[in-house]
Amino acid sequence: MFPDLAWPSASLPAEAGLLRKEVRAFLQQVLPAGYRPNSDFGSGGDAAFSRQLGQQGWIGMTWPKKYGGHERSFFERYVVTEELLAAGAPVGHHWIADRQSGPLLLKFGTEKQRATYLPGIAAGEIFFSIGMSEPDSGSDLASIRSLARPVEAGYLLNGRKLWTSGADHNHYMIALVRTEPGSERHAGLSQVILDLKAEGLSVRPIRSMTGQYHFNEVVFEDVFIPQEQLVGKPGNGWHQVTSELGYERSGPERFLSTFRVLVELVGCASEAHSDRMLILIGRLVAHLMTLRRMSISVAAMLEAGNNPVIEAALVKELGNNFEKTIPELARLALEGRASGQMQATLEDALLHMPSFTIRGGTREILRGIIARSLGLR
C-alpha cells in the first residue's frame, strides 16, 4: 500500500503561546545579549544553564510528576525545545537525557531506575550519553560486539563504544550491548545503564574537525554491571532502541542547527539587500516554515501515542538537507560582505555541517527507511 503522504495539519495549542513568552523572557535574562553562535544540540553545553532550566520545569516536561516531571504535553515540550535552539542556548548537556534516555527509562525502566535517575535528569543535574556505535558498527548497528557476559548478580562488560557524545562530562550512558554470548544480529542485545565513572571504563575524548571535543571513545575492560542496571527485558534491546526513533528524529533540532546563520543573514540584508538576497531569504523561510509544520504534525502523532518512525525519518532527512543549505547559499548571497558576526556564525555552521547527515542515522539509512515504506524494498 502506498503510504499516506498527506499528514494531518497540526498547530500548537493556545496555552503554548504563554509558555513561549515565559521561555523567551527567561532566555533574555540568562543568555548574553547580542551575538550567539548556532545552537547545536550535540555540542555547546553548560551545566549551570541546564540546572537553571531544570528549575524552570523545562526538562522532563512530559513525565509524571512523581518522577520529577511536569505532566505537560508534547506540544509544550516542543515550544521549549524550539525556543532554546532558536536562541542559541547551550543545551548540549541535558539534551540527550531529556529527549531519549528519560523517555526510555519511563517506558522500559524498572521502578527503581525511574526513581533513581528521572528526578535528577528533570532537575538538569544528571546527564546521559547514548552508547550505540562501535568501531566496526555504525549504520549497521545490529553488528555490535561489546559483550556483557552474564555473571553472578550481573554482567561483566568488555568492548568499546565510539563517537559517544558527551561521555567525558556526562554521568551515565545507556549502552546497547550483547548479553547473550554467541548471539548474532538483532538477537541477544540488551540495554544497560553504565556509570561513566565505573571501574574498568575509560573515556578518551576525540577531537572533531571543529577543534572541539564532543565525542569520545569509551573502552570497557571487565566493567561489572549490577543486574539492576539492565533496562527492560534481556534480549529486547533492538526493539527498545528502535522504539525511540520517533522522538529522536522528528524534533526541531533536525532543522534548526544553522538557524542563527539565517538570523545573521536577515540582519545583513537589512543593511544592504539585493533581490537575490531577498529571494534567498524568502526561499529559506518557506522551507523552514514548512519543515516546522511537518515536525509539529509529528509531535501531534507522538502526543496521540503513535510511533511515527517513517514520518520522523522524513523530517530528519529533509531537515538535515535544509540545515546544510542555509550556510552554503548564504555565503554566496553575501558576495563577500560578511561582517564579523555573520562570518563567525557561518564558519561555525560550516564546521559542524558534515555531521548533520551522519549523526542519528545517515541520510542514506533514512532514505532506506523511507524507501521501504514506499514498498521499494
Add this chain to the structure above:
Amino acid sequence: MTTADSLIADTLDRILTAHVDRTQLDAVADGRWPTELWNALAETGLAFATHHEDLPLEDAYASLTMVGRHAAPVPLAETLVAGELLRRAGMEMEPLPFGLAFIDESAMPQQADTFTGVLQDIAFGRHLQRLILVASDGRHWLLSEVDKATVEGCINIAGEPRDRLVFSQPVKALPLSGQSTARTFMLAALTRVLMMAGAIESVLRMSVQYALERVQFGRPIARFQAIQQQLAASAGEVVAALQAAQTARLAVNSSLLPTEIAIAKARVGEAAGIVSEIGHQVHGAIGFTYEHMLHYRVRRLWAWRDELGHEAQWQRLLGRFVVAKGADSLWQFITSPEPIDLEDLHP
C-alpha cells in the same frame, strides 16, 4: 482529511478516473471541449461548490488536488474562484465554465459597463462564454459575452489552452461589488498550489509503481539502492508540498492567506521541479515518449509553477517582509506569522 474532504475526493476520483485519459487530454490540447467530463463535474455541483453556501471554502477548493492528480483538462480552478467572487458580490452563478483575466490599468474598461480590448493567457478561453475581469485597482467585472471575442488559440507547455481573446467590439461588463484584487490573485495562486500538490504526488506514485514493474539486470529497478534513494528524496518533497498546500488551503478564510500562499507557491513550485526530475530519471526512455502518461503531469507542473507568480516572485515578497521586520523578529515571524505585504505582486 475531514469527512467532507474525503467524500469530495472519492466522488471526484471516480469521475476523473472515468473521464480523463490520453485521448481526452490530447483532444483538449487540439482544441476540443471535454463535454462529458465537464458535464459530470457540473452535475455533481462540485464545479460550483464555492458559490453554494453549504460547503466551507476550504473543502470546496480541496477538489483541485484531485484535478492535479488526474491532470484533468478543465477550467475547474477558474470556475471555483469565479464562484467565490460571484457569491461575495451577491450575484447568481450560471452553471457554466468560467474564466479569469487579470488586467492592468491600461486595459481597464473605459466605459462603465462595456469592455473592449485584448485579454491574454485565458485558460480555456476559446470555450468560454463567461469570464471575470480583474483589474489591478480592485474592480472586477463579469463579462457575459466572451464568445464574441476573436480567439487566437494558444497553449502552454502542457498543451492547456491559454488563449488570447480580442474584443474589438464592446461587450457587456457587469461590475462585481466587494472584491479585492489581491485576494482574487491569491485564490488563483492557491488553485495552482493545490493542483501542483496533486500532480506531484501522482508523479511519485507513478514512479514507484514503475520502479516495481521495470526489470533490469534480472530484478525490478526498485531493488537498486540508487533508485530507492532518489524516490525517498522525492517522497520528502511530496510530504512538504502536501503540507504546504494544505496549510494554504486551510488559511483560505484567514488574514494569513498572503503568507501561506507565498510559502506554498514557493515551496510547492520547488518540489514540482525536483519530483518531476526524479520521476523522469526513474522512468528512463519510456517516460520521454509521448505514449507514456508521465509527461501529462510533468508538463502541467512546469506550467503551473510559473503561473500566478513563480517561486522566486513569492520568495521575494516573503523575504522582503522578513527583512523589513529585521533579524530580531525573524523567529517571532516563524512561530507566529503575520500577513505579508502583497503590493507590487501583480501579473
